Amino acid sequence: MSAHEVAIPKVKTLVLVWAALICFTALTTWVASFEFGEWNIVIALLIAVTKASLVVWIFMGVRHVTTLTRLFVVAGLVWLFIMILLTASDYKTRNWTYQAQPWANNPAHGLSR
Amino acid sequence: MAETLVPAGQEELEAQETHLRHHFATPEQQTDAATLGMWTFLITEVLFFGGMFTAYAIYRTMYPGAFASTSEFMDVRLGGANTAVLICSSLTMALAVRAAQLSRRKDLIRFLILTMIFGTVFLVIKGIEYHAKWVEYKVPGFRFTYEPSYYFHHAQILFSLYFYMTGMHAIHMVVGLGLLTYLVIQAWRGIFHARYFAPVEMIGLYWHFVDIVWIFLFPLLYLIGHKR
Amino acid sequence: MATIAPIHGTPELSERRVNYLNVEHGWKSWLFTTDHKRIAILYLISITLMFFVGGLMAVLFRINLLEPEGIFAPETYNRLFSAHGIIMVFFFLVPSIPATLANFLIPIMVGAKDLAFPRVNLLSWYIYVVGALLTLYAVIRGGVDTGWTFYAPYSSTYSNSYVLAAAFGVFTAGFSSILTGLNFIVTVHKMRAPGMTWSRLPLFVWSNYATGLIQVLGTPVLAITLLLLAFERIAHVGIFDPNIGGDPILFQHLFWFYSHPAVYIMILPGMGVISEIVSCFSHKRVFGYNFVAFSSMAIAVLSFVVWGHHMFITGESMYTSLAFSFLSFMVAVPSAIKVFNWTATMYKGSISFDTPMLYAFGFIGLFTIGGLTGLYLAALGTDVATHGTYFIVAHFHYVMVGGMVMAFVGGLHFWWPKMTGRMYPEAWAKFAALIIFLGFNLTFFPQFILGYLGMPRRYHAYPPEFQALNVLSSAGASILGVGYVIPMIYFLWSLKYGKRAGMNPYDARGLEWTIPSPPTTFNFDTTPVVTQEAYDYGELEEVVG
Numbered sequence: 001m002s003a004h005e006v007a008i009p010k011v012k013t014l015v016l017v018w019a020a021l022i023c024f025t026a027l028t029t030w031v032a033s034f035e036f037g038e039w040n041i042v043i044a045l046l047i048a049v050t051k052a053s054l055v056v057w058i059f060m061g062v063r064h065v066t067t068l069t070r071l072f073v074v075a076g077l078v079w080l081f082i083m084i085l086l087t088a089s090d091y092k093t094r095n096w097t098y099q100a101q102p103w104a105n106n107p108a109h110g111l112s113r
Numbered sequence: 114m115a116e117t118l119v120p121a122g123q124e125e126l127e128a129q130e131t132h133l134r135h136h137f138a139t140p141e142q143q144t145d146a147a148t149l150g151m152w153t154f155l156i157t158e159v160l161f162f163g164g165m166f167t168a169y170a171i172y173r174t175m176y177p178g179a180f181a182s183t184s185e186f187m188d189v190r191l192g193g194a195n196t197a198v199l200i201c202s203s204l205t206m207a208l209a210v211r212a213a214q215l216s217r218r219k220d221l222i223r224f225l226i227l228t229m230i231f232g233t234v235f236l237v238i239k240g241i242e243y244h245a246k247w248v249e250y251k252v253p254g255f256r257f258t259y260e261p262s263y264y265f266h267h268a269q270i271l272f273s274l275y276f277y278m279t280g281m282h283a284i285h286m287v288v289g290l291g292l293l294t295y296l297v298i299q300a301w302r303g304i305f306h307a308r309y310f311a312p313v314e315m316i317g318l319y320w321h322f323v324d325i326v327w328i329f330l331f332p333l334l335y336l337i338g339h340k341r
Numbered sequence: 342m343a344t345i346a347p348i349h350g351t352p353e354l355s356e357r358r359v360n361y362l363n364v365e366h367g368w369k370s371w372l373f374t375t376d377h378k379r380i381a382i383l384y385l386i387s388i389t390l391m392f393f394v395g396g397l398m399a400v401l402f403r404i405n406l407l408e409p410e411g412i413f414a415p416e417t418y419n420r421l422f423s424a425h426g427i428i429m430v431f432f433f434l435v436p437s438i439p440a441t442l443a444n445f446l447i448p449i450m451v452g453a454k455d456l457a458f459p460r461v462n463l464l465s466w467y468i469y470v471v472g473a474l475l476t477l478y479a480v481i482r483g484g485v486d487t488g489w490t491f492y493a494p495y496s497s498t499y500s501n502s503y504v505l506a507a508a509f510g511v512f513t514a515g516f517s518s519i520l521t522g523l524n525f526i527v528t529v530h531k532m533r534a535p536g537m538t539w540s541r542l543p544l545f546v547w548s549n550y551a552t553g554l555i556q557v558l559g560t561p562v563l564a565i566t567l568l569l570l571a572f573e574r575i576a577h578v579g580i581f582d583p584n585i586g587g588d589p590i591l592f593q594h595l596f597w598f599y600s601h602p603a604v605y606i607m608i609l610p611g612m613g614v615i616s617e618i619v620s621c622f623s624h625k626r627v628f629g630y631n632f633v634a635f636s637s638m639a640i641a642v643l644s645f646v647v648w649g650h651h652m653f654i655t656g657e658s659m660y661t662s663l664a665f666s667f668l669s670f671m672v673a674v675p676s677a678i679k680v681f682n683w684t685a686t687m688y689k690g691s692i693s694f695d696t697p698m699l700y701a702f703g704f705i706g707l708f709t710i711g712g713l714t715g716l717y718l719a720a721l722g723t724d725v726a727t728h729g730t731y732f733i734v735a736h737f738h739y740v741m742v743g744g745m746v747m748a749f750v751g752g753l754h755f756w757w758p759k760m761t762g763r764m765y766p767e768a769w770a771k772f773a774a775l776i777i778f779l780g781f782n783l784t785f786f787p788q789f790i791l792g793y794l795g796m797p798r799r800y801h802a803y804p805p806e807f808q809a810l811n812v813l814s815s816a817g818a819s820i821l822g823v824g825y826v827i828p829m830i831y832f833l834w835s836l837k838y839g840k841r842a843g844m845n846p847y848d849a850r851g852l853e854w855t856i857p858s859p860p861t862t863f864n865f866d867t868t869p870v871v872t873q874e875a876y877d878y879g880e881l882e883e884v885v886g
Contacts (some may be wrong), residue, residue, distance in 0.1 A: 006214050006307070009207065009211055011211070014208060018200060018203075018204040021200045021203075022197060022200055025193060025331075028331075028332055028336060029189060029193050029336065032332070032337065044332035044333070044337055045332065047332070048328050051328045052325045052329070055203060055321050055324060055325050055328070058207075059203055059204075059206070059207045059321045060317075060318055060321045060322075061314075066145075069148060069149060072149070072152045072153060073152060073155075073156075075156065076155070076159040076160065077159070079159075079163075080159055080163040080166070083160070083163055084166065084167050087167050087171065088167075088170060088171065091171055091175065092174075
């Protein structure tokens with residue numbers, strides 16, 4: 001089931017991951033110097049996720065652990081996602097209410113914001 | 114606990130060697146439990162930092178102008194250097210775990226100390242950054258000014274978040290250094306070997322996790338919205 | 342024992358038998374113990390103390406509400422209800438069943454010698470004590486007046502009370518809760534005895550496993566939220582005060598991300614207890630075992646996506662409110678599954694009306710009322726009218742007190758012989774159960790009407806026309822108080838004078854009933870091998886009889 005026969009990583013693998021992480025750091029810094037508008041954050045987060053996955057998968061040895069442990073790792077991320085998504089949904093849609101509605105033309109309602 | 118270990122059979126010797134505690138049936142069960150427990154703990158850490166990441170996401174969207182204007186105070190060079198330092202420490206930590214798995218005591222101690230050195234370098238660089246913020250009057254609540262003044266409050270929130278997030282991360286680093294010190298002492302006493310290295314592995318997981326938090330903090334705080 | 346492969350050496354009533362209580366003596370053997378059963382007893386003592394402190398606050402503010410103008414100063418009243426809420430929620434309800442009954446029973450129920458991390462278990466108790474002391478310090482120094490919710494910016498900027506000490510107390514206690522949950526999760530995954538498959542786990546274990554998930558996933562968010570609040574209060578800068586650009590609703594989002602799931606921390610373990618009791622005293626397998634087990638998990642998951650229903654009348658976006666309202670209705674489904682399945686378990690069962698079963702009846706009825714009134718509050722329109730009134734107070738007390746406390750006291754009776762080796766006096770116990778049920782309803786049912794009529798909560802004064810109902814409620818509270826003191830007295834009495842309990846006084850099923858009462862330190866002499874499903878009543882009736 002689990003890593004009862006301990007899976008010892010190769011030094012080469014570890015060093016390669018390290019090199020990749022350093023390269024990605026350089027890459028993300030370099031890309032940030034260009035202006036892509038909202039895409040900057042998408043690219044930066046994609047690179048960060050890639051880096052984090054490398055650390056989780058190789059350094060933290062998730063490639064050798066049980067499905068159960070993997071499930072736990074994913075659960076943590078899903079819950080973080082729930083928190084951010086539902087909270088953000090409030091902020092994203094809060095102002096929708098204030099857009100002029102067809103039935104709210106009467107200025108007495110004072111829905112101008 | 115009233116543990117009555119009679120040093121007789123092979124079983125007892127093995128239990129002593131693998132530090133098997135009385136309520137576990139096998140060393141494998143003990144290691145499995147420790148691993149799952151550590152990962153569960155890391156999930157709580159994800160959500161602990163998650164609260165701050167949520168707040169960051171909300172305010173960043175709420176005050177994009179103020180956010181963009183604060184980015185010039187974030188030192189990309191120092192932040193980038195720290196990222197590299199932490200990645201190096203993660204490598205040495207992974208190598209330390211490997212050394213423990215192979216019963217290489219000297220290597221283990223060497224890599225653990227290297228990890229601690231990288232960790233300390235990180236904290237020193239962090240300190241330099243904090244000092245710069247202090248000099249520039251960018252420490253909310255203690256020394257804070259901001260131009261243009263209409264961004265004052267919003268910038269203050271973003272600097273607060275900067276200090277909360279990096280501060281919490283730094284506290285985790287300090288805790289990590291303490292744990293590593295403990296590991297070095299234990300390794301010195303020759304506790305760890307191919308059949309018993311769970312503490313090295315668990316603290317390694319913790320250390321990598323702290324690295325991952327920084328992997329996200331670096332682009333979010335230093336890179337996005339950065340103007341050259 | 343029929344369900345489990347026989348375990349050798351079960352001397353039932355021999356007086357001098359070594360058990361976990363008499364194996365060691367002296368305060369050190371308790372304060373440095375790593376035995377889950379002893380830690381459960383430590384927790385039981387601590388939370389009972391906190392329960393009576395919190396109860397005292399309730400008595401005091403119910404006295405205040407006897408008069409429409411109030412008897413105490415408004416500030417005093419605010420501090421009383423806040424202390425009541427904080428102590429009852431964080432220091433009684435959250436640890437109540439998990440840290441005591443579940444701490445005692447989960448290792449036994451899964452066939453293990455102890456929890457996965459015994460020292461962590463002890464640590465969690467110490468953390469709890471530190472948190473409790475910090476909060477009590479805040480209460481003694483002058484109290485907190487923010488309510489248990491610590492809403493910013495009042496708590497962070499304006500309140501002149503001991504917010505910091507109380508918040509740090511709650512922050513600290515949160516870690517004890519996390520550690521308990523973590524321990525349960527790992528124990529259930531990794532410490533099960535051979536043959537104890539997931540589909541053979543007692544439902545009490547299932548519900549506490551689900552609770553553990555909530556504790557682990559939710560509590561850290563409360564911790565960071567309170568920390569951010571503390572920073573804001575200390576440094577006068579922060580992210581919640583709208584005066585300095587913050588958004589107070591963000592505090593509520595983060596707070597309720599934990600605190601809504603937390604109300605399921607405060608009910609799921611109770612549901613587990615009720616499953617055990619109903620099955621035992623109906624002498625029947627729980628109807629639809631799989632559904633009951635999975636409804637616990639469903640509640641745990643759904644609990645995290647409904648928190649916005651606490652914020653319908655804040656500035657929360659109405660579109661988000663719509664989504665939260667819909668999701669809140671969904672929680673009713675797994676909750677109803679449980680209620681229906683308990684009822685179906687009793688159907689055609691051979692029901693005996695022992696004390697624990699009386700509490701289970703109380704739980705099912707009161708929880709149903711509490712749960713259904715929750716649906717009123719999940720509906721956007723009715724929530725606007727009833728939010729912040731006594732309707733809501735009555736609703737959550739029906740769930741928390743009518744549900745969880747009933748289950749806790751019922752479970753305590755059920756497993757008291759196992760924990761202490763002594764029986765409680767049955768007649769007194771039935772009497773107390775009746776008193777608690779009557780007192781409870783007299784206290785809280787008038788509050789539904791008060792809330793419906795529009796009396797707002799958390800005010801020290803009210804219009805004179807509400808006095809009759811308030812006096813009824815206060816009268817009920819005093820009866821309820823007496824109802825809680827009676828078990829306290831006869832439980833203590835039974836420790837010395839109670840009838841000695843056998844291994845299985847109720848003819849119940851489950852591993853905990855196959856070992857002596859009280860159990861030995863390592864629970865089992867040899868690791869049990871489980872060959873049959875949980876709640877295997879029925880065809881074995883005559884064998885055991």
